[in-house]
Amino acid sequence: MLHPKPHEYEGHQPLLQLRGVCCGYGGKAALQDVDFNVARGDWVGILGPSGSGKSTLLKCILGSAEVYAGDVLFDGESVGRKRPRIGYVPQLETIDWQFPVTVEQVVMMGRTAENGWFPWFKKSEHEAAYGMMERLGILRLARRHIRELSGGEQQRVFLARALVCNPRLLLLDEPTSGLDIKTRDEILHLLDELNHQDVTILMTTHEINAVAAHLPWVVALNGRVVAEGTPAEVFTAPVLKEVYGAEIPVTTYQGMTLVAESPHHLGQTRASGIIHSHTHNDV
Numbered sequence: 350m351l352h353p354k355p356h357e358y359e360g361h362q363p364l365l366q367l368r369g370v371c372c373g374y375g376g377k378a379a380l381q382d383v384d385f386n387v388a389r390g391d392w393v394g395i396l397g398p399s400g401s402g403k404s405t406l407l408k409c410i411l412g413s414a415e416v417y418a419g420d421v422l423f424d425g426e427s428v429g430r431k432r433p434r435i436g437y438v439p440q441l442e443t444i445d446w447q448f449p450v451t452v453e454q455v456v457m458m459g460r461t462a463e464n465g466w467f468p469w470f471k472k473s474e475h476e477a478a479y480g481m482m483e484r485l486g487i488l489r490l491a492r493r494h495i496r497e498l499s500g501g502e503q504q505r506v507f508l509a510r511a512l513v514c515n516p517r518l519l520l521l522d523e524p525t526s527g528l529d530i531k532t533r534d535e536i537l538h539l540l541d542e543l544n545h546q547d548v549t550i551l552m553t554t555h556e557i558n559a560v561a562a563h564l565p566w567v568v569a570l571n572g573r574v575v576a577e578g579t580p581a582e583v584f585t586a587p588v589l590k591e592v593y594g595a596e597i598p599v600t601t602y603q604g605m606t607l608v609a610e611s612p613h614h615l616g617q618t619r620a621s622g623i624i625h626s627h628t629h630n631d632v
């Protein structure tokens with residue numbers, strides 16, 4: 350049996366460290382001075398409005414956004430040119446669902462990085478993919494085209510692809526976006542189970558009450574880190590005002606800190622004097 354590295358049992362060195370990171374695209378910074386750590390076993394949610402830099406943060410860890418200053422360290426070493434064992438689940442909206450590929454083929458793609466340039470897979474790799482599909486409850490869908498699946502099944506397929514290389518860190522971009530309430534809760538339970546099986550998770554979400562309020566630790570972004578802590582520590586009126594630029598009342602329900610939704614009266618037409626009332630549902 351391999352001996353774990355010292356930090357894995359002493360818990361001293363974080364798995365992921367961002368130190369004064371400034372990153373973006375085409376020479377323009379989308380995020381400034383980002384400092385935070387993710388320890389082995391953590392489950393961290395990145396929260397913030399649209400355009401606040403949530404996806405960019407994941408891309409900078411993956412090496413697909415430009416880093417202008419600071420360091421991104423994985424296991425104490427700069428991610429730079431290395432290929433650290435990080436699994437990534439992109440936003441479902443960014444995937445081309447017409448691409449002619451089956452569930453099994455998508456999951457096998459997760460092995461390509463380790464397989465180098467060989468255009469075939471070993472028997473053990475097929476077994477790993479089938480084992481992962483079974484673990485995530487999608488084995489019966491193996492031969493189906495990905496377009497024929499429900500949103501929850503599609504999310505599980507891309508989770509399986511990310512997990513089949515046994516990553517030490519799993520990055521997910523809006524894993525519950527576009528899912529109905531029941532499917533969203535199933536995905537959150539699945540992530541909770543994986544987290545209890547030693548999968549370290551860093552994920553983005555724009556859903557405060559439905560998702561972030563249930564996570565053990567959240568980081569609130571708006572071009573920089575505004576606050577981090579438990580949801581109760583981060584969901585305060587001053588922090589939310591800084592993150593969202595609006596007065597957002599906070600309340601508690603069954604011991605959980607939640608963000609209150611106040612109705613907005615928009616679209617008052619002067620000619621008729623009719624007020625169209627809309628409820629803001631984004632939080």
Ligand code: ADP
Nearest residue numbers: 374375379397398399400401402403404405406
């Ligand atoms: P979020 O995920 O919080 O919605 P993003 O990280 O996608 O925010 O975007 C942060 C900023 O970076 C935005 O101003 C966005 O326009 C810009 N941005 C995102 N992706 C790119 C890209 N590929 N090229 C140039 N600018 C980008």
